[in-house]
Amino acid sequence: MDITEYIKLVFSDYTLRTITLGTAILGAVTGMLGSFAVLRKQSLLGDAISHAALPGIALAFLITGAKDSNTLLLGALVSGLIGTFWIRGIITKTHLKSDTALGLILSLFFGFGMLLLTFIQKQPNANQAGLDKYLFGQAATLVVSDVWLMAIVTGICLMVLLLFWKEFKILLFDADYTKTLGFNTKFIDVLITTFIVLAIVLGLQTVGVVLMSALLLAPAAAARQWTNSLSTMILLAAVFGAFSGVFGTAISASQNNLSTGPIIVLVAAVFVVFSFVFSPSRGLLFKQIRFIKNRRDLELNKTLAFMYHIAETHENISHPHAIKILNNFQGYTRGSLQKLVKKNYVKLDGNMWSLTEEGFKTACNLYNQQTDE
């Protein structure tokens, strides 16, 4: 299937259109909220919540006996929130650290959920099939009403974000200061946590429990590399998330036997790797280039300073010296000498070098700067 054909299909085919739209919205909202999770150093909270939602789904099914996806999501939301606040309780009230609390709640809730699921499977109720799609996610089960739900939640989330923008922002970067200003930090905190839980719960059906946390983190971590401004980061994260959803769906639709969730996660991971390497200010590539450039400059200056010390002992600064003398000093290379010549600091004459007036002055200043500091 080539690209134009695929694009045509997206607009004409109901299922494909629904899934593409659903994953795009999901990616956008998780990217948006994930930024907060990453900046608040709660990156793994997503992982814990997505696991903690499972018993809620199972219990909601056990109580209502119906597989209505909204009821199940409500159950997931409730148990996700219970898990989150229990994690917080463990961290604040005991000496157990946050990673222990996260791992504990994650595994205990998920295990309890598994117990309930196997218990449900033994029940004489034909309805239970398909509950396990919440474990691994199945984008193909998305229907238009799910997409509408996602869109509405995203809209509400966006509105709340704009309404409390100032509070969110200040809470992120200086929680204590926020408190002294008289903001109700607890309320803002609960609000943002609730939205994160909500976004995760929405994604469970599409990408599943295990991969949901990646969708929350990856776009935000990628976006963080490109900017230092919160609003730009959130915007970028939403875009990365949406694109991960769209590309992931496209790739998985173009081939057989490719589940959508893992592909979306891998596409998001590609965004992350690309950002880690190529971001201009923080990226590994440019950092390495800057590092090499700085090292070269340093070597150049070292060579120049060494020459200056030799030249200093002579009355005529341009007194020629054998290039061999520089051999005692390891910082010099042919290249660095050539560069110095180019800058008109040094004159090369066969195997003899001599400092120029300009080179002497520069080296002198270099030396002064060094001693000044």
Place this chain on the structure above:
Amino acid sequence: MNSAQIEIQLIASLVAIACAIPGTFLVLRKMAMISDAISHSILPGIVIGFFITQDLNSPLLILLAALTGIVTVILVEYIQKTGLVKEDTAIGLVFPALFSIGVIMIAKNANDVHLDVDAVLLGELAFAPFDRLLISGVDVGPKSLWIIGSILIVTVALLITFFKELKVSTFDAGLAASLGFSPAIIHYGLMSVSSITTVGAFDAVGAILVVALMIAPAATAYLLTTDLKKMLALAITFGVFGAISGYWFAHWLDASIAGSITSMLGLLFLIVYLFAPRKGIVAVLYREKQQRTEVSLLTFLLHLKNHSEEEERHVNHLNEHINWQKVRSKTVLELALKNNMILIKNNIVSLTEKGDDFTSQAIDYIITNEDAEIEHMKDDFFLFRG
């Protein structure tokens, strides 16, 4: 109890012990989430091993999977060292990516091989006794029993040999380095053991139960003791208790054994979390309330000492001037009376000699602010606590 039941309980208990030992150190080193990451990211290792050998029980699978686990740890550390993201984000990025690769590899080849994500992730302890190890035709027991048994023996041997090193490097990495044993070797040793244990155990019980068995017993034990040896012993006890009680719970419910072992561990943690003698929620809340009352009492006594005039020492004044509600004033007054620190005559409160003495010392403490003397003082003076 038939022999299969005994075997299942034996396997579950051995897995619990094998997990509790590295788990204790992971919890103490604040690396609990690494076990979750490893348990997911070993999937591609297993799948590759399975493609090569076409046998789910081949030792190559365990080797490759354990290697993938260590690769995960190295990747997380590499990403963290670049300084681009924090450690937890690094963990959260690495393992879902590796897990996704594993899932895709399974999905792409699912037509011709028998390997299921569910089976790998969730495991089924109930089937363990059916997979026997035959040595020259003689049945010597279930395979998982041998696998987990040997892992446990190695773990215990390593624990005994390197106990001192582990202990020092866990609590003071700098001291460990200066004493001459490299924290890096200990770190990677521990990671390798965790990785191998995870692989060996999750073949039998599934990924999530491995995480639960590593973290939950250790965390529960940590709420009860701060002594490393006691913590290890308690964690092992809790793990085995969870394994055996969980098995019978599952038997009664006719549900997943792994799930019900986890649930039992959860229940155990909840009970300890609420009722642990010193660190449980009830104890903490009680202590906080006690301290609040005692601080109020101290404030009140200081107030009395500062004011000789009668109207400042009237009982009603407590409610009006200091703004305490009736209940609180009553508790504070009662506590002070019980401890012989005040006298009340005609609703006028005055300090006794003992109360005066205590308050003077408290003022000294507040001025000099030396250590936690105030707790000793409370012990000396108080017959009854708040």
